[in-house]
Amino acid sequence: MAKIIVVTSGKGGVGKTTTSASFGAGLAKRGFKTVIIDFDVGLRNLDLIMGCENRIVYDFVDVISGNAKLTQALVKDKQLENLYILPASQTRDKDALTDEGVAAVMKELSEDLGFDYIVCDSPAGIERGAQLAMYHADEALIVTNPEVSSVRDSDRIIGILQSRTKRVEEGGSVKEHLIITRYNPERAAQGEMMDIDTIANEILRVPLIGVIPESNAVLEASNHGQPVIHYPESAAGQCYEDIVARFLGEERPLRHLEVKKKGFFAKLFGG
Amino acid sequence: MKKGFWASLFGGNDTPSSADIAKDRLKVIVASSDRLNTRLTADRIEQMKREILQVVNKYVNGVQISDVNINHHHEDNIDMLEMSISLPDRK
Numbered sequence: 208m209a210k211i212i213v214v215t216s217g218k219g220g221v222g223k224t225t226t227s228a229s230f231g232a233g234l235a236k237r238g239f240k241t242v243i244i245d246f247d248v249g250l251r252n253l254d255l256i257m258g259c260e261n262r263i264v265y266d267f268v269d270v271i272s273g274n275a276k277l278t279q280a281l282v283k284d285k286q287l288e289n290l291y292i293l294p295a296s297q298t299r300d301k302d303a304l305t306d307e308g309v310a311a312v313m314k315e316l317s318e319d320l321g322f323d324y325i326v327c328d329s330p331a332g333i334e335r336g337a338q339l340a341m342y343h344a345d346e347a348l349i350v351t352n353p354e355v356s357s358v359r360d361s362d363r364i365i366g367i368l369q370s371r372t373k374r375v376e377e378g379g380s381v382k383e384h385l386i387i388t389r390y391n392p393e394r395a396a397q398g399e400m401m402d403i404d405t406i407a408n409e410i411l412r413v414p415l416i417g418v419i420p421e422s423n424a425v426l427e428a429s430n431h432g433q434p435v436i437h438y439p440e441s442a443a444g445q446c447y448e449d450i451v452a453r454f455l456g457e458e459r460p461l462r463h464l465e466v467k468k469k470g471f472f473a474k475l476f477g478g
Numbered sequence: 479m480k481k482g483f484w485a486s487l488f489g490g491n492d493t494p495s496s497a498d499i500a501k502d503r504l505k506v507i508v509a510s511s512d513r514l515n516t517r518l519t520a521d522r523i524e525q526m527k528r529e530i531l532q533v534v535n536k537y538v539n540g541v542q543i544s545d546v547n548i549n550h551h552h553e554d555n556i557d558m559l560e561m562s563i564s565l566p567d568r569k
Contacts, residue, residue: 260503260506429500430496430497430500431499431500432503
């Protein structure tokens with residue numbers, strides 16, 4: 208049985224696709240057969256971040272509408288043996304995904320194709336597309352920026368995870384993990400940005416699984432079409448590596464969050 | 479950020495910047511994505527057929543949805559929408 212993980216946020220542009228790509232690649236690097244599904248019908252982007260945009264023939268909607276077999280639509284990753292992506296359609300709208308269709312795809316990935324992990328990259332918002340992406344989830348990665356609108360949207364999403372998911376309908380719950388992205392330790396220390404503790408423990412009250420500092424490597428990686436986890440020199444790459452390790456039950460201390468000390472002269476003359 | 483004097487003197491620029499790589503990848507995608515296809519999805523063509531059928535049936539009786547044929551094809555950079563409607567035999 209595959210474990211299904213949704214990557215969700217509510218707000219757009221906070222790093223869901225970046226997270227889905229690196230998290231999925233991280234699981235595959237550790238030998239798990241992993242598929243990342245792009246649920247953003249009409250605005251697909253996962254393929255660009257993974258660098259496989261030229262290999263797409265069929266997509267998720269083709270599978271659901273019976274135009275293609277699931278095995279035809281799955282795109283094999285460029286570098287990792289057991290990583291696949293299922294691209295979203297670029298031309299249809301979100302109504303092309305049906306509840307039954309999505310359920311059948313999940314079942315086939317899990318039971319017939321033997322995937323260990325299914326990572327669902329949710330579209331932004333709380334509409335149908337986002338709800339479909341989270342419906343089958345066993346666990347959720349909630350991606351948040353340290354910024355008011357993003358935190359509030361995440362709170363909304365947590366409410367939906369706790370009420371409109373298959374697990375909850377069956378009397379269980381979805382295990383939640385919080386990821387804070389684009390974090391700037393200096394600004395948090397200056398009090399210009401909410402800090403980790405405030406977001407995770409005071410406001411959202413969701414167990415923190417990792418923090419990704421603001422990093423130039425994320426843009427660099429997406430320009431190249433590579434998940435940033437393949438940049439082992441970068442802080443963001445290392446922090447995603449840590450998130451995967453913690454997800455799999457390892458203890459890892461938080462890294463790259465220390466405030467760079469101001470120099471003597473800066474202290475003397477800097478405001 | 480301007481390159482410094484020494485950097486411009488000695489810094490090779492043989493490897494394309496990642497911004498250049500991003501630009502090239504996007505050019506391929508944006509150029510090859512069929513814009514009309516995104517304007518006219520299969521669902522929208524179906525809807526158009528139904529509306530055209532209503533109009534035709536105001537003037538001619540007995541035209542079925544199956545009598546309306548719409549083809550969308552591409553010739554020498556021109557997108558064409560070709561439509562034909564076969565009328566039923568006169569009774």
